[in-house]
Amino acid sequence: MVSLISSLLVGIAGVVAALLFGRRRPVGAPLSWGEAMVAAVFTMFMFLWWYAIIPHVWLTYAGSELRWTPDRLLIRPTPVQPITVTYQTIRDIVAVLIYGVGIGLMVMMWAVWNDRGKKAPAPVPASRYGRPLVRKG
Numbered sequence: 001m002v003s004l005i006s007s008l009l010v011g012i013a014g015v016v017a018a019l020l021f022g023r024r025r026p027v028g029a030p031l032s033w034g035e036a037m038v039a040a041v042f043t044m045f046m047f048l049w050w051y052a053i054i055p056h057v058w059l060t061y062a063g064s065e066l067r068w069t070p071d072r073l074l075i076r077p078t079p080v081q082p083i084t085v086t087y088q089t090i091r092d093i094v095a096v097l098i099y100g101v102g103i104g105l106m107v108m109m110w111a112v113w114n115d116r117g118k119k120a121p122a123p124v125p126a127s128r129y130g131r132p133l134v135r136k137g
Contacts, residue, residue: 001065007049007057014046015105019112027117050102055095062091 031039062068068087075085124132 001061004054004057004061007054011046011049011054014042014049015109018042018046018109022109022113022116025116047106050105051099054102055098058098059091059095062087062094066091 066087068091070086070088072087073084074087074090075081075083077084124134127133
């Protein structure tokens with residue numbers, strides 16, 4: 001349990017660090033070779049962390065301490081419902097959800113990084129009736 005919580009905290013700390021750095025870094029600033037290498041190593045570390053370490057720690061925790069193995073049945077087959085669901089199935093679904101969270105965070109971070117420095121469009125003035133004023137009259 002400690003390793004699962006620790007790995008999640010490290011993953012979340014990496015995401016927060018990248019977002020804070022992206023907020024601080026000016027758009028269009030030149031990038032040195034050393035900065036590019038540090039960014040590449042950090043990005044690879046985050047990929048490995050979210051797609052290898054966290055799912056592995058979850059599967060190890062669920063398989064050993066929680067004993068979510070194929071021999072423990074969650075839903076037993078009946079004559080009406082011939083489906084068998086084991087705890088291993090739930091364990092694997094949680095692992096897939098972890099991958100989904102990783103993909104979602106990756107896309108969100110790319111969007112935040114690429115949209116930094118963009119300003120919101122100026123609001124269009126409205127008439128007394130709430131319609132936008134497009135033409136000057």
